[in-house]
Amino acid sequence: MEQHATQQESSSGAAGMASATGKLGIMMPGMGSVATTFIAGVEAIRRGIAKPVGSMAQMGTLEQADGSAPRIREAVPLAALEDLVFTGWDIFGGNLYEAARTAHVLDRDQLDAIRPFLESIEPLPAAFDKRYVKRLEPTHTKTGRNKCDLASQVRNDIAEFKSRTDRQVMIWTGSTEIFLTEKPMHQSLAAFEKGLVDDDEDIAPSMLYAWACLKEGIPFINGAPNLTCDIPALRDLSQQAGAPIAGKDFKTGQTFLKTVLAPALKVRNLGLHGWYSTNILGNRDGEVLDDPDNFKTKEESKLGVLEAILRPDEDPDLYRDFYHKVRINYYPPRGDNKEGWDNIDLFGWLGYPMQLKVDFLCRDSILAAPLVLDLCLFMDLAARTPGLRHTGVQEWLSFYFKAPDVAAQGASPEHDLFRQAELLKATLRRAMQT
Numbered sequence: 001m002e003q004h005a006t007q008q009e010s011s012s013g014a015a016g017m018a019s020a021t022g023k024l025g026i027m028m029p030g031m032g033s034v035a036t037t038f039i040a041g042v043e044a045i046r047r048g049i050a051k052p053v054g055s056m057a058q059m060g061t062l063e064q065a066d067g068s069a070p071r072i073r074e075a076v077p078l079a080a081l082e083d084l085v086f087t088g089w090d091i092f093g094g095n096l097y098e099a100a101r102t103a104h105v106l107d108r109d110q111l112d113a114i115r116p117f118l119e120s121i122e123p124l125p126a127a128f129d130k131r132y133v134k135r136l137e138p139t140h141t142k143t144g145r146n147k148c149d150l151a152s153q154v155r156n157d158i159a160e161f162k163s164r165t166d167r168q169v170m171i172w173t174g175s176t177e178i179f180l181t182e183k184p185m186h187q188s189l190a191a192f193e194k195g196l197v198d199d200d201e202d203i204a205p206s207m208l209y210a211w212a213c214l215k216e217g218i219p220f221i222n223g224a225p226n227l228t229c230d231i232p233a234l235r236d237l238s239q240q241a242g243a244p245i246a247g248k249d250f251k252t253g254q255t256f257l258k259t260v261l262a263p264a265l266k267v268r269n270l271g272l273h274g275w276y277s278t279n280i281l282g283n284r285d286g287e288v289l290d291d292p293d294n295f296k297t298k299e300e301s302k303l304g305v306l307e308a309i310l311r312p313d314e315d316p317d318l319y320r321d322f323y324h325k326v327r328i329n330y331y332p333p334r335g336d337n338k339e340g341w342d343n344i345d346l347f348g349w350l351g352y353p354m355q356l357k358v359d360f361l362c363r364d365s366i367l368a369a370p371l372v373l374d375l376c377l378f379m380d381l382a383a384r385t386p387g388l389r390h391t392g393v394q395e396w397l398s399f400y401f402k403a404p405d406v407a408a409q410g411a412s413p414e415h416d417l418f419r420q421a422e423l424l425k426a427t428l429r430r431a432m433q434t
């Protein structure tokens, strides 16, 4: 992974970053809690009634060799918030004011202050198949002869949005789909495109959006743990089309803290017997994840982190056979206000055991929204930067993901939050040497 990161960093200093002026269109398959919290938040910030808390792109600094530390938004040419325009798709109709009310994340007063703006955005009918998200009953979907037809309809939607905006990015904020593994059909673009015509069951709806988006030369980000664009066919398409990709699964609550605490144990050479993580949440995401096939996708995404940071192969005395369990429990009374508990059984000098307990009373979509903003702005930057545009997977954005996609198959991603932040800022600095 470090090898690839370095390749991306060093190649990003090539000639001619394109300007950030003009309208940046943001397309969101899935306009539920995260999407509405993000869009309403951007509008509230634009009107000066809220601050972009949690956004590195807006509030973070870019430390320089001379000791200065300008804001990233001042040091790097990112799209202005005033220039963001939104569209998306959902399996439920209605406008975004109604969707935000259903999500129950933001206060009604705050939503009412921007109500006409939210009412002006209505999700387009979705490309959906209930086999991949079993707990939802759709009311607002496309119909087509086969998956190729559905993907072409999404392409038409994109083409229409392109005519109203100057540049675009797409970010999957749709539900978590059932667990899929790579199949031969995913290995090449030709096989994948044949699979679209053949209605191959290993092509999930999220892949239809990703394919349509990349075919249009537009960057694609995956905020869920689905396989989606993490297959050779779409990685190749991304490189060919000069449309960067990044994923997967926003690193918001429990995994965010795990990737801070695990490096702390590792650097102090403290051992680990077990790490038990459990959550309660009651939003629609929690309802979808209540199905075992959908939970399996999330579980896989959450489990990889500790092994990669602690490296039991390197430090067997400290980390051999530690037990790692992750649970998510759907508990409607909590809505979006998730509670995540971690019980960590660690050991110190001479093997004496200790315990650490974390109880994070967080808000899922409040943590996710600024990540969506940063990812859209940075992926647009990547698409405008010659040395990044054709590199496919943007590993320098691993900071934002629970299970970062990597460019080389089988390579292991960086999970340590602070190393990820360093990589991100180093890439921004190189891009600025353009």
Ligand SMILES: NC(=O)c1ccc[n+]([C@@H]2O[C@H](COP(=O)([O-])OP(=O)(O)OC[C@H]3O[C@@H](n4cnc5c(N)ncnc54)[C@H](O)[C@@H]3O)[C@@H](O)[C@H]2O)c1
Pocket: 029, 030, 031, 032, 033, 034, 035, 089, 090, 091, 092, 103, 126, 127, 128, 129, 133, 136, 172, 173, 174, 175, 176, 177, 205, 206, 223, 224, 225, 249, 250, 251, 252, 253, 283, 284, 285, 363, 364, 365, 367, 368
């Ligand atoms: N909130 C977080 O902290 C967080 C963290 C990591 C990942 N995620 C992931 O982000 C995604 C969105 O989370 P959320 O809380 O907004 O969930 P949500 O259920 O509120 O919203 C998801 C929306 O996607 C729609 N949808 C499902 N399939 C679709 C399709 N094929 N096309 C168009 N729309 C479709 C659903 O109708 C729903 O409105 C989920 O996959 C979740 O696992 C969220």
